[in-house]
Amino acid sequence: xxxxxxxxPGSNCDQDAYHVLKDVVGVAVDYVWHEEKxxxxxDCIVLPGGFSYGDYLRTGAIARFSPIMDAxxxxxxxxxxxxxICNGFQVLCEAHxxxxxxVRNSRPKFSCKWVxxxxxxxxxxxxxxxxxxxxxxxxxAHGEGRYVADEATLDQLEAEDRVVLRYAGPxxxxxxxxxxNGSMRGIAGILNSGRNILGMMPHPERAAEKALGxxxxxxxFDGMVRTLRAA
Amino acid sequence: MPRVxxxxxxxxSLLDAQGRVIQSALASLGHTDVKDVRVGKIxxxxxxxxxxxxxxxxxxxxxxxxxxxxxEDYRIEVGA
Numbered sequence: 170x171x172x173x174x175x176x177x178p179g180s181n182c183d184q185d186a187y188h189v190l191k192d193v194v195g196v197a198v199d200y201v202w203h204e205e206k207x208x209x210x211x212d213c214i215v216l217p218g219g220f221s222y223g224d225y226l227r228t229g230a231i232a233r234f235s236p237i238m239d240a241x242x243x244x245x246x247x248x249x250x251x252x253x254i255c256n257g258f259q260v261l262c263e264a265h266x267x268x269x270x271x272v273r274n275s276r277p278k279f280s281c282k283w284v285x286x287x288x289x290x291x292x293x294x295x296x297x298x299x300x301x302x303x304x305x306x307x308x309x310a311h312g313e314g315r316y317v318a319d320e321a322t323l324d325q326l327e328a329e330d331r332v333v334l335r336y337a338g339p340x341x342x343x344x345x346x347x348x349x350n351g352s353m354r355g356i357a358g359i360l361n362s363g364r365n366i367l368g369m370m371p372h373p374e375r376a377a378e379k380a381l382g383x384x385x386x387x388x389x390f391d392g393m394v395r396t397l398r399a400a
Numbered sequence: 401m402p403r404v405x406x407x408x409x410x411x412x413s414l415l416d417a418q419g420r421v422i423q424s425a426l427a428s429l430g431h432t433d434v435k436d437v438r439v440g441k442i443x444x445x446x447x448x449x450x451x452x453x454x455x456x457x458x459x460x461x462x463x464x465x466x467x468x469x470x471x472e473d474y475r476i477e478v479g480a
Contacts, residue, residue, distance in 0.1 A: 227468055234465070263468065270470045272410070277417035317414060317471060351415070 170397045172198040173211040175241070177232045182218035182254065185374040193377050194390045203235040212397050213250040214241055216257025218372060228271060228313050229259035238264055250294060250393065251366045255311055258368035267361055267368045269318030275351025279312040284349050286357050286371050287337035290330045293360055294396035295367050295389040304341050305385035307371040309349055314370040316352040323354055334358035334369055401446050402454045405477040408467045409440035454478050
């Protein structure tokens with residue numbers, strides 16, 4: 170089993186993701202530079218957080234055309250696993266691997282804080298070890314994380330059980346006061362229709378060790394590893 | 401060489417958070433009659449003479465990279 174963490178120019182959570190996978194979860198992981206053209210041999214590709222290409226034009230818009238992305242898209246189309254965190258989620262939306270888009274927060278400032286993320290489905294490789302309705306304490310760090318999509322897409326995501334995480338209060342309450350960026354329907358993370366691609370704005374790799382304030386995020390990596398071990 | 405301007409704007413259905421802040425800043429300066437502010441971007445390009453149909457070429461650039469149809473509209477102006 171092997172993970173890849175893709176590095177774009179401007180990625181800045183690549184080392185955190187690498188560290189968590191290697192040292193905390195204990196799996197094999199490599200960095201893969203964005204100019205590479207193959208992800209052969211990797212079971213799960215992680216697109217990390219950061220500011221790829223300085224967020225110029227739109228977040229993720231230029232990274233989406235990096236040479237590595239053709240390989241990531243082909244990997245995803247074969248049903249293999251891809252996980253996009255924060256900027257990685259933005260890249261996945263720009264690449265049309267996930268529906269919708271991430272736009273400027275409704276209160277337009279960079280928001281860096283702990284939030285509650287309620288598990289909305291356990292029918293994913295990442296959340297299979299979680300409890301439905303469980304609230305994970307994970308930080309966000311973004312200026313453009315407001316998830317938007319048209320009503321039909323939002324309805325479809327809900328009908329197909331593809332909303333993975335929603336911003337919530339500590340007890341699991343969904344309310345505008347717990348929605349840090351104005352995301353439509355409080356959405357913090359979604360899946361593609363094949364259920365092999367996850368995109369999420371919060372940073373589980375920053376909350377995978379108790380020493381950092383929460384180990385809740387580790388559960389998502391553990392779920393992924395369990396799925397790969399069972400395969 | 402033809403010059404092209406591409407105007408990219410957020411779809412009207414989407415809240416423009418930046419526009420809202422600018423509107424309140426204008427109001428605090430006394431411009432209380434401003435009812436709505438929307439912010440977009442202009443991309444100016446100079447395109448080589450070898451390109452036959454500049455507007456078509458610009459449209460392809462918009463559809464592929466310059467605008468995201470999920471959240472944005474665009475308008476193209478071709479000048480001399």
